[in-house]
Amino acid sequence: MFMSQKLVLIGGGHSHAIALKKWGLNPLPDVDLTLISDVEQTPYSGMLPGHVAGLYNYDETHIDLCSLAQFAGAQFIGDRAIGIDTEHNKVICVSGQFKFDYLSVDIGSTPQTLTVPGAKEYVIPAKPVPDFLEAWYRLKQLAASNPEQPLSIAIVGGGAGGVELALNMQSCLQEIFKGKHTLEIHLIHRGKQLLSGHNNWVSNKLTKIIQQRGIKLYLQEDVREVLADRLICQSGLEIEASRIFWVTQATAPKWIKESGLKTDDRGFILVTDTLQSISHPHIFAAGDIATMVNYPRPKAGVFAVRQGQPLFNNWQNILTQQPLQSYIPQDKYLALIGTGDFKAIASWDSLGWHSTLFWWLKDYIDRKFMNQFVNL
Incomplete structure (x- = not known):
């Protein structure tokens, strides 16, 4: 009897959110998809300072993971992961354990x-x-x-x-x-x-x-x-x-390293260019929790967002036994830093600007990102 492959996701970070949306648009048959998250509403980091300032409300700055999981055809499990049994392919949560064939981790970081x-x-x-x-x-x-x-x-x-x-x-x-x-x-x-x-x-x-x-x-x-x-x-x-x-400075939860995954000195999962763990290739990691061995980058939301598409591609490639695709992150990136007064600073390489124009650009980019998760 043919058994469905189990792809389990831990965390609703930016990379997972994008990959789940793309999965919902292009699902694979015979795959049991599961999302484990200890929150039902996941925040979008780009708009959180604006929310603190009162420029955005709660709904404008959060993605509804239950709706997103339903759109992707995934089972949503509201629980907190506290470990990974890499020997028996199980995610250990507060209330139980969940088996996987393939795993993807996108849980961010903590100060x-x-x-x-x-x-x-x-x-x-x-x-x-x-x-x-x-x-x-x-x-x-x-x-x-x-x-x-x-x-x-x-x-x-x-x-x-x-x-x-x-x-x-x-x-x-x-x-x-x-x-x-x-x-x-x-x-x-x-x-x-x-x-x-x-x-x-x-x-x-x-x-x-x-x-x-x-x-x-x-x-x-x-x-x-x-x-x-x-x-x-x-x-x-x-x-x-x-x-x-x-x-x-950001760090990773201790259970990541204790699970036996190869990590850097701050506990972040070391991954290859295909976003696979260098020690456990059936486990993917993206966003802040991952450190690319060949292309280390700052822990910034822009990189997590860019990893969503290649992460989705390689989930599907590994499940269909196709060659995985390498992802090379950009060297330079535009950072837009809101100053709480409808202005923003733009930082690009050695250049910088401060104006209202960059606030409106930031607002446009952020709203465009969030709009893809509305009315799923």
């Missing part, structure tokens, strides 16, 4: 906090996004109900995520406080300059914007300890804050 005393107890990591948003909504509600009460926020991490968060949080909260001088935002970064992965113009421009907007910037400061109402840096600097958000 690294556990090495700093007190961080686990007192900080709000930017990921997982649902937990972050729940904390942000509570903070907005608190601010709206007590606009006279001083509010001090610290954001740790001066990459694109931390800078966007600082600017967009400020835009939203200033609207709530209506010009009252009750808001303080602190941005702490261990590096010599903001956005070290971008060119000097972009770094300098964002530094200037941060300072002009009254956000207190601390460079070359390493957080040593976090307490309930403050953080302490290696230099001895103490910053009082009622909320501390953590947007530092």
Whole structure:
């Protein structure tokens, strides 16, 4: 008797979302497709800062994974993966185990906090996004109900995520406080300059914007300890804050490496040009959780989006025993960094610009991406 092949997906990241949409348009027969995710609504990273600023609502920034799975003919399992039994081809979840012939992983990444005393107890990591948003909504509600009460926020991490968060949080909260001088935002970064992965113009421009907007910037400061109402840096600097958000270098969950998959030094799955694990070729990985051995790239949404098509192609190729296709990511990419005021900075190689035009371009690109998952 012929048995259907089992393709199981862990996570609803950008690559999986695109590949699932393409599968729904071009399905293969005799394949049992399963999506395992601990959330039913997956956030689109490109629009999250705008959501924080109040420029987009929740539905505009999230993909309904249940509807997407149904469109793709996939079974949706609302559960959290905590391991992979690579010997017996099983995904281990909180509530059970699920067999697979082929597996694909796209679960994103999380900020690294556990090495700093007190961080686990007192900080709000930017990921997982649902937990972050729940904390942000509570903070907005608190601010709206007590606009006279001083509010001090610290954001740790001066990459694109931390800078966007600082600017967009400020835009939203200033609207709530209506010009009252009750808001303080602190941005702490261990590096010599903001956005070290971008060119000097972009770094300098964002530094200037941060300072002009009254956000207190601390460079070359390493957080040593976090307490309930403050953080302490290696230099001895103490910053009082009622909320501390953590947007530092990304890392992978420990269970990835513990599953026996070959990983890099931060725990991300090492993959070939075909997006297959270098140690387990029947397992694919894409998005932030994957590191391409031959083409390492920053952990940025633009690369996750671009991997969706080749990932889909190679799922179908391996299931039909066809040669797999190599994917070579672009060397340079356009980064659009929203500043929370209907303007955006464009960063391309050694060039940079800041204008309203780039906000509208970013808005167009983001809405175009999300529209493909509406009314499935």
